[in-house]
Amino acid sequence: MLLTTRLKTATGQLHRAAERHPFVSSMLGGRLSSAQYVRYLQQLLPVYQTLDRLSQEHIAPKLASWSEWDLPRAQAIASDLMHFGHTPAPVDSGATSAYVEQIRASADRYRLGVVAHFYTRYLGDLAGGQMIGRAVASAFDLHDENGVRFYRFAAAQAQHPTMVQIKQELDRLALTATQIDFLEHEAQRSFESSIALFDSI
Numbered sequence: 001m002l003l004t005t006r007l008k009t010a011t012g013q014l015h016r017a018a019e020r021h022p023f024v025s026s027m028l029g030g031r032l033s034s035a036q037y038v039r040y041l042q043q044l045l046p047v048y049q050t051l052d053r054l055s056q057e058h059i060a061p062k063l064a065s066w067s068e069w070d071l072p073r074a075q076a077i078a079s080d081l082m083h084f085g086h087t088p089a090p091v092d093s094g095a096t097s098a099y100v101e102q103i104r105a106s107a108d109r110y111r112l113g114v115v116a117h118f119y120t121r122y123l124g125d126l127a128g129g130q131m132i133g134r135a136v137a138s139a140f141d142l143h144d145e146n147g148v149r150f151y152r153f154a155a156a157q158a159q160h161p162t163m164v165q166i167k168q169e170l171d172r173l174a175l176t177a178t179q180i181d182f183l184e185h186e187a188q189r190s191f192e193s194s195i196a197l198f199d200s201i
């Protein structure tokens with residue numbers, strides 16, 4: 001089975017749990033205060049600072065189309081925080097530090113270990129993230145990309161084809177069966193950490 005099919009199957013149940021999380025429902029229903037939304041972005045900032053850096057370092061050299069996808073998100077999150085009137089300083093809650101540590105440890109295990117987090121976060125942002133972005137724009141009355149850059153990718157008009165291309169390139173990575181087993185488990189943990197982050201707000 002292809003790597004991304006394995007990851008999708010292994011995380012299906014957790015994906016449903018993430019989608020149905022009360023924090024996500026509040027975000028989709030426009031019921032979050034701006035203080036809660038800012039806290040969410042502040043917690044995501046260190047997660048993406050780590051993920052962006054390790055993806056650039058370890059995964060990007062193995063993916064032919066990396067530079068076309070515009071995946072790193074930390075700068076966009078920092079810009080959104082400034083739009084909401086906050087200095088883009090990362091805030092470390094317990095959930096955030098644990099997530100950051102988990103991403104670091106996955107890359108220490110072996111260089112492509114971070115693929116599990118790459119999959120969970122960037123593909124999530126390209127997919128369900130787009131629905132969240134529209135809900136956030138409507139809730140906070142944002143009419144252009146200011147405040148919602150987190151959800152804007154250069155390939156915004158072609159999210160689905162971009163996701164297909166990303167998956168094809170991930171599926172071509174040279175990985176052993178043991179490494180794929182690890183990635184499957186790690187992707188589940190990445191969803192669990194995302195859910196723990198929602199719990200903490």
Ligand code: HEM
Pocket residue numbers: 004007008015018019024028119120121123124125127128129131132160163191194
């Ligand atoms: C508002 C909540 C969410 C909704 C409505 C949602 C919806 C979706 C949809 C419709 C897809 C399929 C897109 C496609 O195949 O073209 C998808 C894929 C995905 N989502 Fe979500 N999602 C949500 C939250 C999340 C969260 C919180 C995460 C992770 C932290 C996440 C991670 C993913 C991943 C990794 C995929 C790719 C699955 C695959 O095809 O392998 N999603 N999501």
